[in-house]
Amino acid sequence: MQKFKKCISSIIFGDSLQGYECKVTDIKNYVDKGVTVYKTIRLEKPEGFSYRAGQFAMLAHPELKQHNSDELLWRAFSIASSPLQDFLEFTLLIKYTGGLTQYIEQNIDIGSTLMVRGPFGSFCLDKSLSKIVFVATGCGITPLISMLRTLLIEGTDKRLQFFYGFRNANQFLYREELEEYARKYDNFDFYAAASDDPDWPGFKGYVNPLLTEHAFKGADTHFYVCGSPVAMESIINHLKRLGYPEANIHTERWIKR
Numbered sequence: 001m002q003k004f005k006k007c008i009s010s011i012i013f014g015d016s017l018q019g020y021e022c023k024v025t026d027i028k029n030y031v032d033k034g035v036t037v038y039k040t041i042r043l044e045k046p047e048g049f050s051y052r053a054g055q056f057a058m059l060a061h062p063e064l065k066q067h068n069s070d071e072l073l074w075r076a077f078s079i080a081s082s083p084l085q086d087f088l089e090f091t092l093l094i095k096y097t098g099g100l101t102q103y104i105e106q107n108i109d110i111g112s113t114l115m116v117r118g119p120f121g122s123f124c125l126d127k128s129l130s131k132i133v134f135v136a137t138g139c140g141i142t143p144l145i146s147m148l149r150t151l152l153i154e155g156t157d158k159r160l161q162f163f164y165g166f167r168n169a170n171q172f173l174y175r176e177e178l179e180e181y182a183r184k185y186d187n188f189d190f191y192a193a194a195s196d197d198p199d200w201p202g203f204k205g206y207v208n209p210l211l212t213e214h215a216f217k218g219a220d221t222h223f224y225v226c227g228s229p230v231a232m233e234s235i236i237n238h239l240k241r242l243g244y245p246e247a248n249i250h251t252e253r254w255i256k257r
């Protein structure tokens with residue numbers, strides 16, 4: 001894996017940080033009504049690239065520069081793979097706004113190259129906790145699946161729950177993997193909620209009622225929450241109304257960096 005020279009303002013990231021050119025090894029598209037909504041991309045993991053589950057990286061494409069500038073167009077994405085896996089994985093919501101994700105959707109294939117810088121962020125799992133509830137909506141699943149994968153690969157007797165809200169079955173990210181974990185691990189419960197799918201055979205609506213009914217009780221229950229800003233506000237307020245202390249609700253807000 002070839003390192004590339006620093007090519008972004010040191011004001012933002014600091015001089016000591018380096019970036020990598022990484023080859024795409026696998027792609028999975030989530031297509032809904034003929035449009036690619038999400039894209040899961042696996043990349044070769046550069047030697048020496050270490051991170052903690054929940055952190056994010058900056059991605060760029062070597063050919064996509066910022067307007068009127070030689071600098072690459074960098075964007076932040078949570079790392080979905082576990083640090084214990086030998087690849088890097090990201091799942092992108094494709095925004096058809098002329099930026100990086102649209103460029104990736106239109107130009108990236110297996111064998112293409114993306115730039116990776118990082119890791120960044122402090123949204124990480126406290127491994128001393130014994131009852132952990134992950135709550136994700138949409139693409140907000142990425143940092144949480146990294147945490148879950150890490151716990152399960154390491155082997156854990158913690159009690160784990162995962163609540164996932166998505167629009168419809170076509171947009172159900174990591175479905176096979178999560179359903180497989182639920183079958184395989186006695187200490188892992190998975191709850192899925194489809195907000196906009198008349199044919200969905202399971203729970204229809206937002207995750208909030210599922211949390212009311214099933215989330216672990218007690219002051220030792222901790223929540224890791226990530227999703228769209230609107231969904232997160234609703235979930236956090238709901239958890240507070242249910243009486244969980246704010247200090248037990250850990251969140252990642254995707255504010256532009």
Ligand SMILES: Cc1cc2nc3c(=O)[nH]c(=O)nc-3n(C[C@H](O)[C@H](O)[C@H](O)COP(=O)(O)OP(=O)(O)OC[C@H]3O[C@@H](n4cnc5c(N)ncnc54)[C@H](O)[C@@H]3O)c2cc1C
Pocket residue numbers: 056064065066067073075076077078079091092093094095097098099100101102121139142143253254255256257
């Ligand atoms: C910590 C963190 C983690 C995140 N994790 C994820 C994740 O796991 N998955 C995910 O999907 N999202 C994630 N996000 C959100 C993601 O970073 C944003 O959705 C991001 O805006 C997507 O970039 P984009 O360039 O495709 O779209 P936009 O940011 O909307 O870019 C389009 C904009 O860029 C402008 N633009 C287009 N081309 C250029 C150009 N060449 N030069 C300059 N400007 C241009 C356009 O005018 C338009 O306004 C995360 C964000 C944060 C902060």
